[in-house]
Amino acid sequence: MKGRILEAARHLFAEYGFSGVTTRMLAREVGIDISTLYYHWGEKQDLYDAVMADLSCEIRAKLREIERMVHGGSLAHRLEVAIDVMCDWLFAHPEAAKLMLSSYMGKSRSAPDAHVPIKEHIANIAVAMGLALDRTRVPARANARVLTVWNSAINFTAGEDFFLPMLGVDRDEYRSVVKDTLKFILIPAFAQSSAA
Amino acid sequence: MKGRILEAARHLFAEYGFSGVTTRMLAREVGIDISTLYYHWGEKQDLYDAVMADLSCEIRAKLREIERMVHGGSLAHRLEVAIDVMCDWLFAHPEAAKLMLSSYMGKSRSAPDAHVPIKEHIANIAVAMGLALDRTRVPARANARVLTVWNSAINFTAGEDFFLPMLGVDRDEYRSVVKDTLKFILIPAFAQSSAA
DNA sequence: GTAGGCTTCCAACAAATGATGGATTCTCGT
DNA sequence: ACGAGAATCCATCATTTGTTGGAAGCCTAC
Incomplete structure (x- = not known):
């Protein structure tokens, strides 16, 4: 039951935001009393904090998994796999993307260190992609490039319902276009960076 | 007064979302009665709809201005100017970016055609950038690339308070890094596209 | 079976919220 | 000066919302 509530809360908070969700909405969704x-x-x-903590944990695990997965390959291969796996996961969990987005923009929701793991992992990705040697001293520009990839993936997955009709394609084609676009746009830039 | 209310509403709605703003909050902010x-x-x-309509109008005007501004230059020049001008405007109006972002993700806020002008202008940008010949038949991949630029700019401006400490730079340097990153990552990709 | 703890529901409360009617003040043309 | 219309405020109402106390149900160990 605790789990069912958490999951319902996750979806509702992602869709309507913290203030947009009432305790009665939540109870009705799960089919229980307030x-x-x-x-x-x-x-x-x-409950909101629990949702975010849970999400934070999942993201961390997923990023670790990707890090292991791409370990040792070429830069282009690492980027391609990372984009593929991350996009697949985000498309399967659009609420996760929406929650992250609102936590980025909202005014000091929950604890201020809720984003710290993201910051660390962005730095880790930068190192894994060969943009920095030491994960404690990642140049701002390297971090910014990783963030651009990350944010683009979050946007296209969180806003699928909004962007899909803009592109005039069906669901499967949309996801394919998004992945191709991220790879097409970002891989040359990073390759150029590593060559410089 | 109508204007003062609209402006206060714009900032409050951007910061806290539709449900996160109360009429009393608004009244207190402006210093008037409910x-x-x-x-x-x-x-x-x-009021929310008015804020969004006003914003939509401003965006349209700004995009038209940019379109005029870059008319006739080379692709690289067009991209550089477009990114510069759009980023400057967004950094000066972060509420605009926040409002757009929440309108992308939120569940059917306001009229469903509130995003249509954006769709049209994304298509126009695609044509202006030489990614498509006819603005009624822009390939999905071209639209997706323009969207990536657009979304990245929105993200970095709307989430400045969140991303700035992640990059460990000051305000001015952040804005410079963002512009450089967008240009560095995106211009080669588009140039490569136009060469193909 | 039954005592005790864990879970769920019913009813209710105080505060907050969206919204409105009517009184009051302000503005300005005559 | 004054009267009409616009603008603002005060007081208030009906709902909604967050939250809680206590009663009732369910399960399990003895």
């Missing part, structure tokens, strides 16, 4: 919700997770803010 | 708010703009949803 009190049961409070019994398991405490107040609304605590 | 009723005055209703007198000028009707219900909260109407």
Whole structure:
């Protein structure tokens, strides 16, 4: 039950934002009483924090998995696999992308260190991609390039319902176009960087 | 007064989202009574719609201005100027970026055609950049590439407060890094596209 | 079976919120 | 000066929302 509530909260918070979700909405979605919700997770803010903590954990695991997966290949191969795997996961979990986006923009939601793991992993990706040698001293420009890839993936997955009709393609083709676009645009830039 | 309310609403809605803003918040921000708010703009949803319509209009004008500005130059020059001017404007109006971002992701806020002008202008940019010949038949991949530029600019401006500490630079340097990154990553990709 | 703990529901409350009617003030043309 | 219309404020209402106390149900160890 605790899990079912968390999952429902995850989807609702992603869709409507923190203030856009009421405790009654949540209870109705799960099919339980409001009190049961409070019994398991405490107040609304605590539940939201739990959702974000859970998400943060998943992201960290996924990034570690990718890091292991691409270890040792060429730069182009690393980029291609990373983009493929990350996009697949994000397309399968668009709520994750939406939650991340709103946590980026919103005014100090939850703890200020909720984004720290992201920061660390962006730095790790920069090192893994050969843009920096030491993960404690990643140049701002290298971080910015990794962030551009990351944000683009988040955007296209979180905003699929919005962007899909703009491109005039069907669902499968959209996902293919997004991956190709990320690779097409980003791989040459990074390759150029590593050559310089 | 109508204008002052609209501007306050613009900033508050951008920061806290539609549900995160109360009519009392708005009234207090402007320093007026709640009723005055209703007198000028009707219900909260109407005010939100007005904010979005106003924003849509501004974006359209800005894009037209850029289109005129870069008319006739080389592809690289067009891209560079477009990125410079658009980033300058977005950095000066981060609420605009935040509003756009939330309108992309939110579940059917306001009228469904609120995004149509964006769609048209993305297509226009694609044509202006030489990625398509006819603005009614822009290939999905060309649109996707333009969208990537667009979204990246929106992200870095809307999330400045979040990304700035991640890059460990000051405000001015951040804006410079963002512009450089967008140009560095995107110009080669588009140039490669036009060569193919 | 039954005592005790874990889970769920019912009912309710205080505060916040969207919205409105009517009184009051302000503006300005005559 | 004054009167009409626009603009603003005060007081208030009905709902919604977050949250809680306590009763009822369910499960399990003895």
